[in-house]
Amino acid sequence: MATQNARKQDPQEALIDDLRDVLADTEAMIDDVTAQGGEKALALRGKIADNLRAVRSRLYDAEQKVAGKAKEAARATDTYVHDHPWQSVGVAAGVGFLLGLLVSRR
Template structure:
């Protein structure tokens, strides 16, 4: 999996949290409404919200786990190749300095 997918996963998790929150609020607002069809919809929505919450927790845990693995891999590489890491950091800092100097 590429690094560019991590921000989109984070955004997806954030968006899903908002949707779940909105759906829960909708359930609370329609609690006083009567009707068999509305009751059936509320039950199905409640079940699907529970499933969505579980999947959201799993997705968030997966993102955190992958982030930790990437951090550990980076730490291991820096410890194994300190001078190469310093060179890369210096190169990145130089490029950022050039870009910042142009503004």
């Protein structure tokens, strides 16, 4: 199911979702390693924790970029619609008409 959602999403959004899954899995592994105890387990836990912090930082940066691009696209659309209201109404009507035709054929 995750693969189907990834196909429908923007590649950057799919990457963000994948990173979230990796973070959750890694945190679960940390809990397992901690339960086992021992010096090697503690060292491994430290390395994994460092990697998690790095991934979280990259994930945050990626989310900020995606959000910034979405806001930029929304602003550009808003500006275009305000500058060309009748063309926007015409395009919306045409798209609505085409969608109506496609839905009525089923």
